[in-house]
Amino acid sequence: MTSEAPEPLPDWVRPPPHGFAAEDLDRLPGLPMHAELIDGSLVFFAPQTAIHSCAVSLFQSALDRAVPKDLLVVSRMTVILDEDQRPEPDVMVIRASGWKGWDQTYFRTRDVVLAIEIVSRDTRSRDRKRKPLLYAEAGIPHFWRAETETGELIVHVYDLDPITEAYALTSVRQSRLKLAIPFDVDIDLTEIHRL
Structure with missing residues (x-):
């Protein structure tokens, strides 16, 4: 042998x-x-689940329709927060001025308006605790955390408090995500079951 x-x-x-x-x-x-x-x-990722993939697609397509012309929606790209922090949000809304071309591999903190993390079994601790802390410390003004454990899409909406430099939970949405900040958006979260 x-x-x-x-x-x-x-x-x-x-x-x-x-x-x-x-x-x-x-x-x-x-x-x-x-x-x-x-x-x-x-940090490396486990294989993506179907519900995670559908949530990314739902956010990307809904936000593409909603963002003003000076903003862009990107998914699965990294953002450099500082010298030793380069996380990869599932979806980001960035300033169009941050787009440098097709060979670009990352964005800078100043480019990011909204970071979205879709919690997976292997990313729970990072998505719920560590990444929101890092995004807030870097000054990213808006953060959404999407939970899918129940089979439904539940979105926790956070806005940055400039005094404490921490995120404040502003709402939790389960079937419809309708907001005016950072821009007008209306997402039927139940659409995830029709993708």
């Missing part, structure tokens, strides 16, 4: 002494798709 030696790990698996930097995500060869950087550590 012969046993095969395990394949050697790529060099990038071993972080540098002070952790990875945001720019490293563009330089590491063979990095898995949709890797993000949280607190200087690489």
Whole structure:
């Protein structure tokens, strides 16, 4: 009986002494798709579930119809918050001025108006606790957290309090997400079952 030696790990698996930097995500060869950087550590995603994929599609299409001309909707791209923070929100609304071209791999904090995280089983702690804290500290003015555990789409809407530099929960929406801030939007959340 012969046993095969395990394949050697790529060099990038071993972080540098002070952790990875945001720019490293563009330089590491063979990095898995949709890797993000949280607190200087690489984070990878489990396979996406169907409900997660449908929620991303629903938000992307509804927001595409709603955003003013000076804003754009993007999904599954990273945002550089600081030197060792480069998370990948599921959906973002960005200022059109932040779009630099088709080869762009990230946006800057100043470009982001709204970050949306759709909570998955493997991302619960990051999406509910760590990422909102990071987005608020970076000054992203609006954050939505979408929950799907019940099979329904429930959206928690947060706005940044400039005094405390923390998010304040402004509403929780289950069947319809109708808001005037940061722009007029009306999303039938039950549409997720028709995608």
